[in-house]
Amino acid sequence: MRGYVGPEGAQIHYRSSGTGGPVVVLLHESPQASNVFEPAMPALGRSLRAFAFDTPGYGLSDPPAGPLEISGYARLLLDAVDALGIEEFAVAGQHTGASLALEVARLAGPGRVTHAILSGLVLDRAEREHLGATWAPDKPIDPTGGHLRDLWERYLTIWEQPPQLVNLAVANIASVFERYNWAYRAAFRYDPTDALRTAPCPILLLTAARDMLAHCDELALEIRPDARAVRLTDTTGQLPWRVPEQFAEILSSFITEVPGGPS
Template sequence: MLRYELSGRGSPVLVLLHELGGSLESFDGLMPQLEAHFRVLRYDQRGAGGSEKPRLPFSMADHADDLDQLVTALGLPTPLFLAGVAAGAAIAVAYALDAPQAVAALALCAPALTVERDRVDYLAARSELAVTEGMAAIVDGSLERSYPLIMQRDPATYAAYRSRFLANDPVGYAHANLALAHVQLEPRLEELRQPCLLLAGTHDLLRPPQTVAPLAARIGHGSFDVIDSGHLMPVQAPEEMGRQLVNFFAAARRNALVRAS
């Protein structure tokens, strides 16, 4: 079972895919902008937020299948717009590669599309620590890089995000870490035929601009931009990220209409 919210109006439907350790609340700050232009689907991925907490391991392919089943169950029309943050961007790409006809355009924000060997070891160790000692044992070490001090401009926003992170189910969170650890999607970027926007954060310590920009160059219809944010864009820079998404997807919609006329 997946917890979801469907709001706004417009076409195509815009699906928001949150980051590892996040939930649909990660996008709260973007909703006033997005709902004015699109019908928006956001949901808690398996193991996260208010969705089901599986005890068995799962994969990125399972995440993509969850999205497909949710869209089908809700009877949503395709093609979709997809916007994913960090690990959520990997879900967006996996889904678009599996069902290219179902996706009209993608926004990949601080995309985590391949995990290096040292990071794989880190994710495995973090998973074990979360399961054995709880989320409090990993929260500060995790947020030190994804939510650095320079981005803690609003203490209340940071405190709320930290609280949601601590509320994660440790086992579900561990499985999500291990699913991400096996992601190797960068070699397949050339297969994407849809317009793609790649966004990087100036203060992102995990996926800095110099690592994101080359990915856009590998996509036939890829574009790249940088915003004043860290790794967790929808929480740290909601207004700027929202503007980027509205402009990009509105242009993709206009271009689709022109091609169809």
């Protein structure tokens, strides 16, 4: 199921699956969209009510008037959760989505977010500053399509295979090319340390062995030593797309079995 929530001109697009069980809110990495979760939605829906949102300005969600900080994006996403009548929920986010997940949990207040599943938090200040300066520069649209060739080469390098997933990445970025770096830059300016340290819910660090941000888990565990960590071997990131059944099983088990989770 797909739908929109929010006022005209500021609607947020979401995908949903499942009719019973705890709720999980899924937040994607930049500059992608909720379609990276689509292969996992049926499996998630067997035991959870899953809602995958397009960050404002990405996918099919309306853009804000200008670039926001992580707190601004998180506030709009929490407003969307509220508009759907969701009370308690878990959050799961990848890369930028992990920062958004923590900020949503902070804004929601104690007792509302039951679990957080995080992949690829950028916690080191020097690394965030380096990425902010180099990773997502402004780019013009090349009349000969060179910007699309550059995107293909980049994502073939960092996402490896298959070509269908690389094509999805390039199409997602091409559709929002004039603002593709807004959420990137917000994420690189955002320090998730305090939000991770104080999040009043169980934390799972779920990472692929070859994810470009897998090394960040070590610092995350120093900040939050009670967190659980699961690292999947023989794969890179984009777990909901590459290993949808395994991704869904891990989320469902963590959300439904950790003491203190929702009934």
